[in-house]
Amino acid sequence: MWDDRTEHWTRSSFLNIQDHPIPVVYWKAVYSAKQGAGWKPGEWKLIKSNYCDWKILVTRWREGTPEDFWAEFSEGGKPLGYKVILRRLAAERKATNERLHQQARDEFGAAFDTTFSYMKSGQRHVKTKASDVAKQYLLLKGIKGYDGDEGDDNDEGDNHE
16 A cells, blocks of 8 residues: 555555545655645654655565565564564665765765755755765765665755754
8 A cells, every 4th residue: 555556556545535545655745735724733743753664664575576575584484573674674774874975975085075065054064964975975876766764754854964
């Protein structure tokens, strides 16, 4: 029920609007819409963390086959638990972000501080958060499909450390 663009879609969802099932991938837009007083105000804050976790799991699940996924996330023939898998994926993302951060520093050298910076209150700040640097580096390289942070749901945007 993650999205309606794959063979996994069964036209079933916990969220239905006027008898229309809404895939999870659209929940952020639905719950955080700013029209009028908003739809179910405050709900997004309650489900955001789970949404991000589900996005991370679905992304990894779809990178290969179910057999590939369980080969990686099983021990002694038993599947690992939800939270254990999420912790492993978080550690993997952190290592990848740190590697890409260093790669960006090495590649851009003296231009790093101007390339990987943002303006805040009229002051230029160099990005120090590995996930922010990694995200921008991959955008500059035209590499898509890697979401190095906890999802694309950072309400503050890329301008923070």
